[in-house]
Amino acid sequence: MKALCWHGKSDVRVDTVSDPEILDPRDIIIRITATGICGSDLHLYDGVTPTMEAGDIIGHEPMGIVVETGRDVRKFKKGDRVVVPFVIACGSCYFCEKTLFSCCDTTNPGADLAKAAMGQAPAGLFGYSGMMGRYPGGQAEYLRVPHADVGPIKIESDLSDEKVLFLSDIFPTGYMAAENAGIEPGDTVAIWGCGPVGQFAIQCSWMLGAGRVIAIDRVPERLEMARVHGKAEILNFDNDPIHERLMEMTGGRGPDRCIDAVGAEAHGAGSLDAVIDRAKQAVGLTMDRPHALRQAIMACRKAGTLSIPGVYIGLLDKVPFGAIVGKGLTVKSGQTHVQRYLAPLLNKIEAGEIDPSFVVTHRIPLEHAPAAYEKFRDKTDGCIKVVIKPGMDGSDLTPAADTLRDETESIGLQAGLSRDGGMPPVLA
Known part of the structure; x- marks a missing residue:
């Protein structure tokens, strides 16, 4: 499969890597349909996060379709559409029982590295360094999801990916x-x-x-x-x-x-x-x-x-x-106890109380991710939030900031979106 891999400061590349496999009977494999570039990914891109290694697959805001399940998985079947939280939690340790999922005691293979830096180890995270478990991340075509019955949430409505994707983080x-x-x-x-x-x-x-x-x-x-x-x-x-x-x-x-x-x-x-x-x-x-x-x-x-x-x-x-x-x-x-919030926040989306897709400014295929990281880091081209869609046709790219600009103009607000245009008066 293709995946976005870290190779050093300001150096991320789309590499061909091995497809993920079921390693534990509680795993699922999903085909990624949408995944975000997060602001915290820039700490990896800028080289300030320790314990990264060349070839690490990054990304922790994924969703997709289940293509394989381990024999002990009960909540999901092939074909289910799911959003995956960036926190990997077992659901049964002291902290998970208190719904403090980002503090899970059992899911971080990099616990010794984390303890040296923090005193104790938090939960494992997708795509976020050795001290967080070195789990392959979600800026890829496929993803292995451990402890599937504890993590993802099934999307049973016809809401678009962009309306539910950000439940991941x-x-x-x-x-x-x-x-x-x-x-x-x-x-x-x-x-x-x-x-x-x-x-x-x-x-x-x-x-x-x-x-x-x-x-x-x-x-x-x-x-x-x-x-x-x-x-x-x-x-x-x-x-x-x-x-x-x-x-x-x-x-x-x-x-x-x-x-x-x-x-x-x-x-x-x-x-x-x-x-x-x-x-x-x-x-x-x-x-x-x-x-x-x-x-x-x-x-x-x-x-x-x-x-x-x-x-x-x-x-x-x-x-x-x-x-x-x-x-x-x-x-x-603290890192977010994502699993605690998935169901109530999905309810808010389904009830029309919020449409999270308002933050999206750029939609790209996986192959364009290295350039998108540079834009996102440098805050150019109106880049606020990038959604990667593996398999997307590059001809379908969304012009930068068009959605925000159109909405702004439609309600008669003439504040400039460029750095040269100035800002509207501060509201007091």
Whole structure:
């Protein structure tokens, strides 16, 4: 089969590899019909995630059709259409019984590597390094899915792939981020990062009762998506002094809940701490650039909550922990317990409460994935979310950002989607 394989920093290639096989009677094999490129995949692409090896198959947002089942599989049969969560969980260990699926004790063959870095090992993940189990990922034509009766969810309706695909990761991740934030009715929620996870964190903050959502980014088309689809107030950190603006917008109190949907590679727009982060990262003195996290800690109101769905890799430098203690902040983070959210969030999609496909800007065949990674990393061509469709005809490619642009123009919003066009006024 063909699969997208990691070969080093900024080097991913479509290789021909062995087809997956049933290795355990609880496995299924699926033929991939759609799979996403996730923001956390960029940590692999940028070479900041340790324990990767050349030839590793990457990707952790897959769905497809069951083509083979192990003899002990009870939930699925050939021909079933399924979405596969990125977390691999056994369903029966101490943590799985508490629905803490991303902390599963039994599914990570790279446990020793993970323990050296973290103290204990979390669950295995698809396509995400040796310390997370070195499971072949889903940016491929086929995928072996272990513990099938615990992981995937069957799609029995005729909803399109793009409406349900993001149950694999970013929709549940955005929901758990909002849930971890402890949102109370009427709260002001500030969200750093308007990539796909940030977009879903915006949507889910409204679902959980937020009275106001403020979205922070620098990329015009991502801010526009947050404004048009997320109904969020927007701040562009290239133009706005974020801390000062947040204080102004909240009467000096600060946002009640802050969500860091950026993670390890924050830009920082030339701020001194961001410059130092980049310099240290360049010479191997740090893996992470936590500018957004520092900013969220400082802005969050006293006794507020900080939720961190953004992925961090290692030790963070100059994090103002004194502010966390001094202000009495609650901090919650972690990989998403995806299995916990699959059924209730699918119900929301089926009920028409949300159409997750709004984030998709690019649809490509597998062969175009290396170029798409570069676009996604560099945030060019209006690239916000890429869906890979193995077997797709390249002539069917979706022009970049056409969907968002058409929707924007249709409701009379003339804000530019290009970097040269400027941004609409910040809503207050």
